Amino acid sequence: MGDSSVSHRVLREHFGINTKENQKVIALAGNPNVGKSTVFNALTGLRQHTGNWPGKTVDNAQGIFTYKNNSFLIVDLPGTYSILARTVEEEIARDFICFGQPDVTIVVLDATSLERNLNLALQVMEITSRVVICLNLIDEAKKKNISIDYAGLEQELGVPVVPTAAREGIGLEDLKEEVYQVGLGFKKVQPRKTHYSPEIEEALAALIPKIQDLGWGEFLNPRWIALRFLDGDEKLIDNIVRHLSLKAGQSLNSEVEIAL
Amino acid sequence: MQGAKPKNKSQITLSQIKEGSACTIAELHLEGLLRRRIMDLGFVPGTAVQCVRKGPTGDPIAYTVRGTTIALRKEDAAKINVFMA
Amino acid sequence: MNNTIIGHNLLIELKREAQKKRLAGGNIYADKIVSDIFTNAEDIVHKNVVRKDKQINWSQKADNILTSKITGYPIMLLTLGAILWITISGANVPSAILADVLFRFQDVLTGIFMYLGAPDWLHGVLVLGAYRSLAWVVSVMLPPMAIFFPLFTLLEDLGYLPRVSFNLDHIFKKAKACGKQSLTMCMGFGCNAAGVISCRIIDSPRERLIAILTNNFVPCNGRFPTLIAIGMIFGAGNLALHLQSAAVAGIITGMILIGIAVTFIVSWTLSRTLLKGEASSMVLELPPYRRPKILAVLYRSFIDRTIFVLRRAVLVALPAGAITWLVSNVYVGEISILAHTANFLDPVALAIGLDGFILLAFILGLPANEIVFPILIMSYLSSGYMIELDSLTDLQILLVNNGWTWLTALCTMLFCLLHWPCATTLLTALKETGSKKWSFLTFLIPTGVAFLVCFIVAQSARLLGLAP
Known part of the structure; x- marks a missing residue:
C-alpha cells in the first residue's frame, strides 16, 4: 500500500x-x-x-x-x-x-x-x-x-x-x-x-492475454487497453509506457531515500 | 471536398432532409477529428435524426439526435448518408 | 531492467498484431467501438427511462422565434440595444450619487491635508492625482458594470448565446472563420482578456488565432464608460432627459455594429493573407433554454466579474492618477512634461481627428482602458481650465474649451473602439498563443486599423468641409 x-x-x-x-x-x-x-x-x-x-x-x-x-x-x-x-x-x-x-x-x-x-x-x-x-x-x-x-x-x-x-x-x-x-x-x-459486437469481442479475446503478460494489469484494465489497441490509439500506448516509467523511476528513488 | 454520392438509391444526404423530417443514419463519409466528434455526439449508423431548423441562409442546420440539438454546417451534413424514415 | 526489455518487445509485437487485426477488419474497429457503446447506452435508457410523448417543447418554440430568418436578427439587435439602454439609464443616477459622495470626500481630504500643513505637491499627488482618478473610475465604472454584468450573465444562463452563434455562423463561414467566434466576442463585451481565453472553444488553431486577433474590436466594459460619456455629451446632450439614454444606447449600438463589421473584415482578410486556409467544420450544441437562477446570477456576476474588474481598475487608477498629476505639474521651461509630450504627439493625433492629450491618454491607459477618460480630464484640467466637474455640462464645456468638435468626439469614440488592447489582454494573448509574433499582431492589427479608420474619417470630414 x-x-x-x-x-x-x-x-x-x-x-x-x-x-x-x-x-x-x-x-x-x-x-x-x-x-x-x-x-x-x-x-x-x-x-x-x-x-x-x-x-x-x-x-x-x-x-x-x-x-x-x-x-x-x-x-x-x-x-x-x-x-x-x-x-x-x-x-x-x-x-x-x-x-x-x-x-x-x-x-x-x-x-x-x-x-x-x-x-x-x-x-x-x-x-x-x-x-x-x-x-x-x-x-x-x-x-x-x-x-x-x-x-x-x-x-x-x-x-x-x-x-x-x-x-x-x-x-x-x-x-x-x-x-x-x-x-x-x-x-x-x-x-x-x-458489450461489444462479436467481431470486437473476438479480437479482444485474442489480445487480452498478451496484454496481461505486459504486467500493466495492476492499475490498468487490460480490456480497456485492448480496446485502445484496436482503436489504433498509439499515442495512448506510448503515454502508458511513459507514465509507467515515471512511476517505476520514482518508486526506485523513494527506495533509495529510505535506504539513506 | 463534396460529400460522396449516396451508393444506394434509397439513401440521401443529411443536408437534403427538410425541416421537420426524420431519417436514420446510414454511413458517414467524414474524416478525422470531425468524424470522431460527430460520432461521439451520437451520430452513429442506425441512429434516428430529425432536422429541426435551418439557419438564416439555410446554413448551419440543427438536428435533434438522442434527445439533444446539434447544429452542423451544410457541407458537413452533406457527407452523412441517411435513409429517409 | 530485463523486465522492461521483455515488456518492450512484447509491446512491439502487440502493436503489430493489433494493426494486423485492424487492417484485416477493414479498419472498422474504431467506429464499431463507438457505435457499440451507444448501443449499450440505448439499451440502458430503453430499460430505465420513460419519455411521455408530445410534451410541449418550449425550447423549440422559443427557437422558432429567436433563430427565425425574419425575427432572428432584429431580436439580437434589440436585445443588445435593450441591455445597453438599461445599463446606461440605470447607471445615471447611481453614478451621479457616487460622484457626489466621492468628490465631497475629496474636499474633506483636502481639508485634512491643509489642517496638517502638508506640502502642496503631496496633496496634489495623493488627492488630486491618485484619489481623484480613483473616484472617477469608481463612480463612472461601477454602476454600469454592476448592471451590465448581471444582465449579460442572465442571457448566458438562459442559453441564448449559442443561438447567436447559430444565427451568425454563415457570415463567419464567409470570412472562413468559426461561428463560435461570436461566443468569444460576447465574452469580450465583459472583458477582452476573458474573451481571448474563451477562444479555447474553437477547435481549429487557425480559426482560434483569428478569434484572438480580432477579439479587441468588441468594446469591453472598461471602454463602455468612455463611449457612454462622449456619446452623452456630444450625441444626446441637448435632448430631453428621458430621450438621452435611448439616444446614447443607439450610438453605442452603432459603435458595436462598426466593431462587428471590422471584426468580419479583418477576419476575412486574415483568412486570405496571414492565416490562409479553408473554413473547417463547426459542431455546435444548442442546449435547451433554462430558467436562470436570479440569485446565483447576481452573486456570480458581482463577485466573479464586477469586483474582479473593478479591483483591477482601481489598482491601476491609483498609481496612474498620481503619475499623471506629477507629469502634468512638473514643468520643463514654460509647460509641463505632459504638455510637452502632448505637443510632440499633436501632429499625428490631429491627422486622425484627435489631439495630443487624447492620444497620450490612450497610451497611458494601456494598463487598463478604464483610466483613459479620467487621465484625459486630468490633463485638460491641469492645463489651465479649473472648473468643478459635477455635471456633464461642465464636462462638455471643458472639452469644447479644449477644442473638441463633433469630429473629435467621433474619432475618439472610434479610436476607443478599435485601438490596441489593454496590457492584460496582450499578456493573455501571449499565454494563449505561446507566441510573441501573434501577441505582437494582437497589438499591431487593432492599432493599425484604429489609425487608418480615424485618419480616413477625419480627412474626409475636413475635405468635405464638415469640420475644422
Whole structure:
C-alpha cells in the first residue's frame, strides 16, 4: 500500500495535483452544459483554486470539501463528450482518470439526454471501477415528463447513481455520502461491462492475454487497453509506457531515500 | 471536398432532409477529428435524426439526435448518408 | 531492467498484431467501438427511462422565434440595444450619487491635508492625482458594470448565446472563420482578456488565432464608460432627459455594429493573407433554454466579474492618477512634461481627428482602458481650465474649451473602439498563443486599423468641409 500510494502521488504531481496525507482525490467528469461546474461549486464552496493544466491552455479547477472528517480534493476535468482522446481536453480528462488514479470519479450526467451522456459514463467505467454517477438536472427532466427508474439504472450500471438538481441544492449530501462510501472502500462497486459486437469481442479475446503478460494489469484494465489497441490509439500506448516509467523511476528513488 | 454520392438509391444526404423530417443514419463519409466528434455526439449508423431548423441562409442546420440539438454546417451534413424514415 | 526489455518487445509485437487485426477488419474497429457503446447506452435508457410523448417543447418554440430568418436578427439587435439602454439609464443616477459622495470626500481630504500643513505637491499627488482618478473610475465604472454584468450573465444562463452563434455562423463561414467566434466576442463585451481565453472553444488553431486577433474590436466594459460619456455629451446632450439614454444606447449600438463589421473584415482578410486556409467544420450544441437562477446570477456576476474588474481598475487608477498629476505639474521651461509630450504627439493625433492629450491618454491607459477618460480630464484640467466637474455640462464645456468638435468626439469614440488592447489582454494573448509574433499582431492589427479608420474619417470630414 505504501509503495503504491507513493507512486500515485508522483503521478498526480505530474498533473499539478498535490494532496495532503489521507486526502482522497475525486475526479469530476461530464459533458459540457450538464451543470458540472454547478456541482463543483456546490461541493467546494469558496475552497477552490483555478489554474491551467501543466503545459496546456486548458482550465484546471481544484477544490476541497470535508465530509465525515475526511478531506476530499476534487479536480474538475474539462467538459467532454467522450474520452477517446481526439482533442487536448479529452486527452487531459482521459489521462487523469487513467494515470492520476483518482480514488473516485464522479460522472455528471444530464438526466434530460441520458443516452448521449451515458456514452461518456460507459467509457469512464471501462477505465476505472470506482465511479459514482451524479444524475443531474432531474428537475428539468421532470418538467419534460421524463421518468427515470433510479434504482433500475443503478442496478444496470453497477455503480451508485445519485439523482441531483445541483442548482437547487438537491441531492448533494447523498452525492458526498456515496463518494465517501466508494472512496474509502466501504462500498464495493461492480461496473457494468460494455458489450461489444462479436467481431470486437473476438479480437479482444485474442489480445487480452498478451496484454496481461505486459504486467500493466495492476492499475490498468487490460480490456480497456485492448480496446485502445484496436482503436489504433498509439499515442495512448506510448503515454502508458511513459507514465509507467515515471512511476517505476520514482518508486526506485523513494527506495533509495529510505535506504539513506 | 463534396460529400460522396449516396451508393444506394434509397439513401440521401443529411443536408437534403427538410425541416421537420426524420431519417436514420446510414454511413458517414467524414474524416478525422470531425468524424470522431460527430460520432461521439451520437451520430452513429442506425441512429434516428430529425432536422429541426435551418439557419438564416439555410446554413448551419440543427438536428435533434438522442434527445439533444446539434447544429452542423451544410457541407458537413452533406457527407452523412441517411435513409429517409 | 530485463523486465522492461521483455515488456518492450512484447509491446512491439502487440502493436503489430493489433494493426494486423485492424487492417484485416477493414479498419472498422474504431467506429464499431463507438457505435457499440451507444448501443449499450440505448439499451440502458430503453430499460430505465420513460419519455411521455408530445410534451410541449418550449425550447423549440422559443427557437422558432429567436433563430427565425425574419425575427432572428432584429431580436439580437434589440436585445443588445435593450441591455445597453438599461445599463446606461440605470447607471445615471447611481453614478451621479457616487460622484457626489466621492468628490465631497475629496474636499474633506483636502481639508485634512491643509489642517496638517502638508506640502502642496503631496496633496496634489495623493488627492488630486491618485484619489481623484480613483473616484472617477469608481463612480463612472461601477454602476454600469454592476448592471451590465448581471444582465449579460442572465442571457448566458438562459442559453441564448449559442443561438447567436447559430444565427451568425454563415457570415463567419464567409470570412472562413468559426461561428463560435461570436461566443468569444460576447465574452469580450465583459472583458477582452476573458474573451481571448474563451477562444479555447474553437477547435481549429487557425480559426482560434483569428478569434484572438480580432477579439479587441468588441468594446469591453472598461471602454463602455468612455463611449457612454462622449456619446452623452456630444450625441444626446441637448435632448430631453428621458430621450438621452435611448439616444446614447443607439450610438453605442452603432459603435458595436462598426466593431462587428471590422471584426468580419479583418477576419476575412486574415483568412486570405496571414492565416490562409479553408473554413473547417463547426459542431455546435444548442442546449435547451433554462430558467436562470436570479440569485446565483447576481452573486456570480458581482463577485466573479464586477469586483474582479473593478479591483483591477482601481489598482491601476491609483498609481496612474498620481503619475499623471506629477507629469502634468512638473514643468520643463514654460509647460509641463505632459504638455510637452502632448505637443510632440499633436501632429499625428490631429491627422486622425484627435489631439495630443487624447492620444497620450490612450497610451497611458494601456494598463487598463478604464483610466483613459479620467487621465484625459486630468490633463485638460491641469492645463489651465479649473472648473468643478459635477455635471456633464461642465464636462462638455471643458472639452469644447479644449477644442473638441463633433469630429473629435467621433474619432475618439472610434479610436476607443478599435485601438490596441489593454496590457492584460496582450499578456493573455501571449499565454494563449505561446507566441510573441501573434501577441505582437494582437497589438499591431487593432492599432493599425484604429489609425487608418480615424485618419480616413477625419480627412474626409475636413475635405468635405464638415469640420475644422
